[in-house]
Amino acid sequence: MPKQTGLSSERPGIMEGISRSDLFEHSGAANMIVAFDTTLVAVNAKFEEMTGYSRKEVEGRMSWTRLVHPDDLKKMLEYHRLRRENPSLVPGNYEYRFIDSGGGIRWGLLTGATLANGSKTLISVVDVTELKEKQFALERTEELYENIVQTQSELIVRFTPDFVFTFVNDAYCRYYDESREELLGSPLLLKHSPPGEVEKQKKYFRSLSTDRPVSEVVEMNVTASGEVRWQHWTDRAFFDRQGNLVEIQSIGRDITDLHLTSEKLESTVEKLKNSFSLAIEMAGKIIEVRDPFTAGHQRRVAKIAGAMARALGLSEDEIIATELASLAHDVGKIHVPSEILSKPGVLQSAEWAIIRQHPVYSSEILRTIETPWDLAEIALQHHERYDGSGYPEGLSGEDIRIEARVLAVADVIEAMSSHRPYRPLVGIDLALEEIEEGRGTRYDPAAADVALYIFRKKGFEI
Numbered sequence: 001m002p003k004q005t006g007l008s009s010e011r012p013g014i015m016e017g018i019s020r021s022d023l024f025e026h027s028g029a030a031n032m033i034v035a036f037d038t039t040l041v042a043v044n045a046k047f048e049e050m051t052g053y054s055r056k057e058v059e060g061r062m063s064w065t066r067l068v069h070p071d072d073l074k075k076m077l078e079y080h081r082l083r084r085e086n087p088s089l090v091p092g093n094y095e096y097r098f099i100d101s102g103g104g105i106r107w108g109l110l111t112g113a114t115l116a117n118g119s120k121t122l123i124s125v126v127d128v129t130e131l132k133e134k135q136f137a138l139e140r141t142e143e144l145y146e147n148i149v150q151t152q153s154e155l156i157v158r159f160t161p162d163f164v165f166t167f168v169n170d171a172y173c174r175y176y177d178e179s180r181e182e183l184l185g186s187p188l189l190l191k192h193s194p195p196g197e198v199e200k201q202k203k204y205f206r207s208l209s210t211d212r213p214v215s216e217v218v219e220m221n222v223t224a225s226g227e228v229r230w231q232h233w234t235d236r237a238f239f240d241r242q243g244n245l246v247e248i249q250s251i252g253r254d255i256t257d258l259h260l261t262s263e264k265l266e267s268t269v270e271k272l273k274n275s276f277s278l279a280i281e282m283a284g285k286i287i288e289v290r291d292p293f294t295a296g297h298q299r300r301v302a303k304i305a306g307a308m309a310r311a312l313g314l315s316e317d318e319i320i321a322t323e324l325a326s327l328a329h330d331v332g333k334i335h336v337p338s339e340i341l342s343k344p345g346v347l348q349s350a351e352w353a354i355i356r357q358h359p360v361y362s363s364e365i366l367r368t369i370e371t372p373w374d375l376a377e378i379a380l381q382h383h384e385r386y387d388g389s390g391y392p393e394g395l396s397g398e399d400i401r402i403e404a405r406v407l408a409v410a411d412v413i414e415a416m417s418s419h420r421p422y423r424p425l426v427g428i429d430l431a432l433e434e435i436e437e438g439r440g441t442r443y444d445p446a447a448a449d450v451a452l453y454i455f456r457k458k459g460f461e462i
C-alpha cells in the first residue's frame with residue numbers, strides 16, 4: 001500500500017464521506033492502475049470516455065501497451081520499468097500519443113506513480129490533443145515565417161534603439177560575410193558604417209516616430225572585406241504602448257550596380273552635353289566670322305538665358321536646351337548677305353523679309369546636328385513674341401516653347417546693351433526698361449520678371 005497521507009489523521013473530519021476510490025473515479029483525468037506486466041487492472045469513467053473502451057473490455061484483460069502509439073511505446077515501456085527501480089529517473093509527467101478504440105491518435109499528458117511496493121502503477125492522463133494541435137499550427141506558422149524571411153534575397157535585420165542586432169536573416173549574413181552568432185548582440189552601426197556616417201544614421205533613426213514610423217533611405221556601407229556597397233533600405237520603427245521606441249526593422253537591397261550605372265550615366269550625359277555644346281558653339285561661330293559685330297552675342301545670350309532658366313526653375317533638360325539653342329540661335333544669318341546684316345539705318349522691305357528668314361535657316365542648320373534636345377525648334381521660335389507680333393510664324397503665348405520665350409528676352413537684353421557701330425549705345429538699363437515695358441505683351445511675363453530680378457536684385461552681369 002502507498003504511504004498514507006497525513007490528511008485524515010492530522011485534520012480529523014476533512015476526508016469524511018470521501019472514499020479514496022471516489023478520488024480515483026472523479027479526479028478529472030483518465031485514471032488507470034497498471035500491473036507490472038502492463039495489464040490494466042482498474043480504469044475510471046473518464047478513461048472510458050477518453051479511450052472509447054469500456055471497463056469490462058479492459059480491466060484484467062487488456063494490456064496498457066495497446067493504447068500507446070507504436071512510436072512512443074519503447075520509451076514508455078522503459079519508463080514503466082524504471083519507475084519501479086528508481087522513480088526519480090522518470091520525468092514527473094510527459095506527453096505521448098495514445099490510440100482510442102476507433103483507431104484515432106490523440107495526445108495525452110501522463111503522470112505516473114508507483115503503488116503497492118512497485119507492483120502496480122497509477123497512471124493519470126489528461127487529453128491535450130487540442131492544445132497540441134494549436135501548438136503544431138503555431139510551429140507551422142513560425143516555420144513558414146522563418147522560411148519566407150530566410151529565403152528572401154532582401155537583407156532583413158532588426159535592432160534595438162541602442163543599435164544592437166536582435167535578428168538577421170541568411171541574406172544579411174551572406175551579404176556581410178559574417179555569421180549570425182557574430183552579428184547578434186553586436187553594435188550594428190559600428191560594424192558596417194563608415195565612421196563619419198554613424199552620427200548621421202543615429203540622428204536618422206531617432207527621427208522615426210509613431211506619426212512617421214516608416215522611412216526609406218539610401219546608405220553606403222562597408223563589408224567585412226572593406227568593399228564599399230550601396231543599399232536602399234526601408235526602415236520601420238516599433239513602439240510600445242507609451243510610444244517609446246522599442247525596435248527597428250530594416251529591409252534592404254543592394255543597389256551598388258544601379259548606383260554606379262547612374263553615376264556613369266550622369267558623367268556620360270555631362271560629356272555628351274559638353275561635346276554637343278562644342279559642336280553647337282562651333283556652328284554659332286560660323287556666323288560670327290561673317291558678322292564680327294555680333295561676335296560673342298550668342299555666347300552672352302546663352303549666359304543670360306541659362307541664368308534665367310535656372311531662376312525660373314525649369315527642368316535640367318530645359319535649362320540645357322535653352323543654353324545650347326542660345327549658342328547658335330542666329331547661325332541662320334549665314335544665309336543673309338553681310339551688306340544687309342551690317343547695314344546702318346532703315347532696311348528696305350525686301351531686305352527685312354530676308355532678315356526675318358534667319359530663324360528658319362538657323363533651325364534648318366541645327367536640325368542637321370542630332371541631339372537629345374529640340375534645339376532647331378527653339379531657334380526657329382526665338383523671334384516670336386508673346387502677343388503674336390513676332391516672326392516667322394506669329395505664334396503667341398504658350399504655343400511658343402518656354403526655352404524660346406526665355407531666349408527671346410535674353411536676346412533683346414544682350415542686343416540692346418552691347419555696342420554696335422551703326423547705332424548709339426543703348427545700355428543695360430534701357431534694355432531692362434524695354435523688357436519691363438513689354439512684359440505680358442511682347443515678352444512672357446514670367447521670363448520678363450525673372451530677367452529683371454536677376455539683373456536688378458541679384459546683380460547679374462553679362
Ligand SMILES: [Fe+2]
Pocket residue numbers: 329330358382383
Ligand atoms: Fe536672331
